Amino acid sequence: MIRKATVADRPRITEVRLAVRENRLSAASQDKVDRTADWIFENAAFWVWEEDGAVQGFSVADPRDGTIFGLFIHPDYESRGIARALLPCACEDLRAAGFAVAKLTTGAGARAERFYRTNGWQETGRQDDGQIIFEKPL
């Protein structure tokens, strides 16, 4: 089931975020991620996939800058189409906020890179740290 998250989901969202094996959160970016998550819980939406009585994945956009802020599926629930189902919810939030293009960055060589390429995202460049910049028209 897909639904909007409530503040009560936040600990489990963090757990899912920490459970992933790729695109793990670096200590350096933790503060920035926490501040963005605070803002989104107050002003926008995390979308969550609930199954077996718990949140097993989430997608979330930042409607301030047109980016997909996160897409994370618990490793035990991968390869079942959950990311494919959740990502359009975050993209729709960006479209509703007035963006014509969604943007995101992800690590090169990770499963996510293949996922985005097969789901219609185009590489538009690389960051200094090697992260791939992807865009998709909304």
Ligand SMILES: CC(C)(COP(=O)(O)OP(=O)(O)OC[C@H]1O[C@@H](n2cnc3c(N)ncnc32)[C@H](O)[C@@H]1OP(=O)(O)O)[C@@H](O)C(=O)NCCC(=O)NCCS
């Ligand atoms: C990348 C990530 C989000 C993909 O999530 P996912 O739920 O496994 O993705 P999906 O299942 O929607 O699609 C992935 C695969 O499942 C397959 N699939 C889709 N629907 C399916 C279904 N109903 N049944 C079986 N397989 C299916 C797809 O063909 C795809 O196969 P492939 O990987 O061989 O190309 C997830 O692996 C993850 O959270 N990774 C760690 C964190 C991360 O990198 N996040 C993105 C960084 S911003």
